[in-house]
Each structure stands twice: as structure tokens, then as C-alpha cells.
Amino acid sequence: MGDLAAKLQEELTCETVFQIGDIGIAESTVITWVIMAVLLIFALFMTHNLRVDNISKRQAAAEFIVVKLNSMVEGMIGKENRKYVPYLVTVLLYIGVSNVIGLFGVKPPTKDLNVTAALAIMSIILIEAAGIVKRGVKGWCKNFAEPIAIVAPINVLEIFIRPLSLCMRLFGNVLGAFVIMELIKQLVPVVLPLPFSFYFDIFDGLIQAYVFVFLTSLFIKEA
């Protein structure tokens, strides 16, 4: 048991890989760079040499992916908020890839609390900015007193609760899946982990990416 606790401790702490001046570059940052590079190269490969007619198979696949993802997020956020779709699809791709990347033996960046906190803070800034754009500064302030003035403190508190719950949900799910997988692997190292790995590593990770984007778009919609 002590072995497992030490291993968990090691997985929880995010090591500093190297330093630039006084700023330490954490492991999750480097893995994020790798994910960015992979997504960028994939996008460049899929989109080079685009044509209007007589399209190649690769272009058809690229169009299919883009249209599917866009329409999925647009269905959640509504037609009137279409301008936020590219950001949300980017977040969806990033969280999805980084949850699944654990299969390749690297530490998923979403297992670092700082990464999920940063994503949640970006989300809440976008949500409040969307509210300001939609209602103007005055209307945005007034919106806190909806439906009656007495709930205003709760509405203000929600600004802090929403990113906290977004951040903790993603972090807790990824960490929980990891802990359960480690326990199963200690119990029965062969065959049995396979179906569980399917659920916890692939399905759960993608669902969490979907849920994160879904909740953000829901909040934007009602901001």
C-alpha cells in the first residue's frame, strides 16, 4: 500500500523539466507543446492544397471533421453565439487529446491542477465577457439582481463557484480514472485492465472534454 501511495504522490506532483531564468517550465507545459505540435501538423497536413471542386479524399475528411465538430458545438451554444464556436472546438480538441494521451505513457496535462484551473479561468473570463458583449456593462451589472435583488450575493458567488467546479470536475475525473486503473493493474495485471482501460482512459476522457465544453457553452448561452 505504501508503494502505491508513493507512486500516487509522484504522479500528482508535476515536475519542473527545465528552467528559463527564474521561471520553471513544468512537465504539463512541455506535453501541452507536444499536443499543440501534433494538432498543428495534423491540421496543416489535412488542409494543404485545398480546392473548390474535384476535391481529394483528404479534403473530404477534413471538411467532414470540421463541419461535424462545428455543428456539434453550435447545437449546444445556439446560432446567435456562433462567434465563440472556434474557441470551444479548440478547447474540446485539446482536452480530448490530452485525456487520451495517457495511453501513450505520458502524463496527461489535465492531471495537473494548474492546467485545469487555467482552462476554467479562461472559460469564466469568456463567459463574463460574453455577458458584457450581449448586455453592455450596465445590463451585465443589473443581471446580478435577477430574478429578484435578494439573490445578488449568490449570483456574485457563482462567478467563483463555476470555474472551481469546472476545474475540479475535470481534474478529479482524470485523477480518479487514473487511481482506479492503477488499483486494477495491481490486483490483476493481465487481461482484466483492458475493458476498464477502454472505459476509464478513452470513453471517460472524451466525455469529460465534451462536458467541459458543454457546460461552458451553456453558461455562455445564459450569460
Place this chain on the structure above:
Amino acid sequence: MSTLIAIGAGIAVLTGIGAGIGIGIATGKATDAVARQPEAEGKITKLLLLGCALAEATAIYGFVIALLCIMFLG
């Protein structure tokens, strides 16, 4: 001391009961709804996912607290 920490972590994880009941009820109702109106399945699935994610969050909080108990007190 470590026994007390273990008991505390166990109590924190009891939040899972609520999440389990909540997700169970939500899934049952969703199945009911799909059986009644199979054409509305897409919308129902979306709502179910949202509800499950919100219900599951409480269990996750309990889990995180339990883990923090073991990591930082033990």
C-alpha cells in the same frame, strides 16, 4: 492517527452515495423518456449527459477531499 485519517477519507468518499442515487434516477427517467418518445433521443441524451455530469461532480469533490486527506495529512 493514520487510522483516523483513513476513517475521515472513507467518510468523505460517502458522497458517492448521493451521486449514485442521482445518476440512477436520472438514467431511469431518461430510459423511460426514450421508450415513450424514441424520436427525441438526441435531446434526451444531451440532457442526461449534463445531469450526470452535474450529479457526478459531488462524488468527485468527495473523492478529491479524501485523496487530499490521505496525501497531506498522512
